[in-house]
Amino acid sequence: MAITDRHPRQATTMALAHALSAAERGLAVIPLSRTKLPALRSPHRDDPTAPPCHGECGRPGHGVYDASTDPARVRALFAMAPWATGYGIACGLAPHHLIGVDLDTKTGTDSTAALRELALRHLFTIPATVVVLTPSGGRHLWLSGPPDVVVPNSAGRLAPGIDIRGAGGYLVGPGSRTDHGVYATAPGTAHLPPAPCPPALLRLLLPPPRHPGGPGTRHGHGKDLGHGYGQGLLHFVLAAHQGQRNTRLFWAACRAYEDGIGPELADALVDAAIHTGLTAREARSTIASAKRMTRHRSEEPGAPDGARP
Structure with missing residues (x-):
C-alpha cells in the first residue's frame, strides 16, 4: 500500500x-x-x-x-x-x-x-x-x-x-x-x-583479474601500461555508467597504487574519468583518496602484501 x-x-x-x-x-x-x-x-x-x-x-x-x-x-x-x-x-x-x-x-x-x-x-x-x-x-x-x-x-x-x-x-x-x-x-x-x-x-562481479606482465612490462612491476594491466584498469573506468563512475575510478586507482603504477597511471585515469562525465577535480580527488587509503592499509601492522581497501 x-x-x-x-x-x-x-x-x-x-x-x-x-x-x-x-x-x-x-x-x-x-x-x-x-x-x-x-x-x-x-x-x-x-x-x-x-x-x-x-x-x-x-x-x-x-x-x-x-x-x-x-x-x-x-x-x-x-x-x-x-x-x-x-x-x-x-x-x-x-x-x-x-x-x-x-x-x-x-x-x-x-x-x-x-x-x-x-x-x-x-x-x-x-x-x-x-x-x-x-x-x-x-x-x-x-x-x-x-x-x-x-x-x-x-x-x-x-x-x-x-x-x-x-x-x-x-x-x-x-x-x-x-x-x-x-x-x-x-x-x-x-x-x-x-x-x-x-x-x-x-x-x-569483479573487474577482469590482474594479469602478470609479459613483453613490454615496465619498471619491474610486471604490468604493461600500454596494453596490459594498466590498460585494463582504464577500460574498467571507461565502462562506468552514471552512478558508478566514482566507485569504479576509486577501485581502479586503489589497484594501481597497490601495484606501484599509481603515479604513472594517474593522469590517464583522470582522462578516462573525464570521458565518463566526471570533472577533473572530482577525478583527482577520488584518486587522491585511493592513494591515501592504500598507503594507510600498507602501513597497518601485519597487513598482507597487496591488501585491498
Whole structure:
C-alpha cells in the first residue's frame, strides 16, 4: 500500500525503528525519503565551486557516506530528516561487507531466470540468505563479501534486470515505505545473516583479474601500461555508467597504487574519468583518496602484501 500524507510522523517513527534494528545487526544505515533517495540534501548543493566531499566537512548530507551503526548517530540523522519514510543500508562496509543482488522486474525480463541460468553456467548456487521483496515485485538478495575485496556497483552487466549494489551503494531496507509501497523481508529469511557470496559469482562481479606482465612490462612491476594491466584498469573506468563512475575510478586507482603504477597511471585515469562525465577535480580527488587509503592499509601492522581497501 502506498503511503499517504495522513500519518507522515508515524511512517518516520517506523522507519527509524527498523533502521535501529538493522544497525544492531551491524548494518550501517541512512534515512531515505519516499522516493528512495537520501533524505538529507548535500550541504554543498548551493556552492558549485565546492570541492568533492564525502563527509570530510563534518556535516550530514553526503548520502551513503553518512551511514552509521551508532544508534545515537542514526537517531540524530532521522531527527534532521523528519520527512524520512525509509532507510538505506550501505553496502561494502564491515562487518558484513554487504553485496546486494537486485532482481528487477521493470525491464520486462525474468531476472530470476537469468540468475538461475548464470548459476547453472558457472556452477554456483545461491545460499539461503536474507531476501527483501520490493513493491514492484522484485527481490533483493543479501550476500556477504570478503573483507579484502571491493565489489563495484553495476546495472545490467551480469544480465538484463540484474543490478549489483556494492561499495558506495545502498539497498532500501525492509520496512521502508515509498510512493509505491513497502519493502518487506521474505517469509523465513528475516532471521538469516547475509550468506557468503559464492566464489564463482564473486568472480563475475569483479573487474577482469590482474594479469602478470609479459613483453613490454615496465619498471619491474610486471604490468604493461600500454596494453596490459594498466590498460585494463582504464577500460574498467571507461565502462562506468552514471552512478558508478566514482566507485569504479576509486577501485581502479586503489589497484594501481597497490601495484606501484599509481603515479604513472594517474593522469590517464583522470582522462578516462573525464570521458565518463566526471570533472577533473572530482577525478583527482577520488584518486587522491585511493592513494591515501592504500598507503594507510600498507602501513597497518601485519597487513598482507597487496591488501585491498
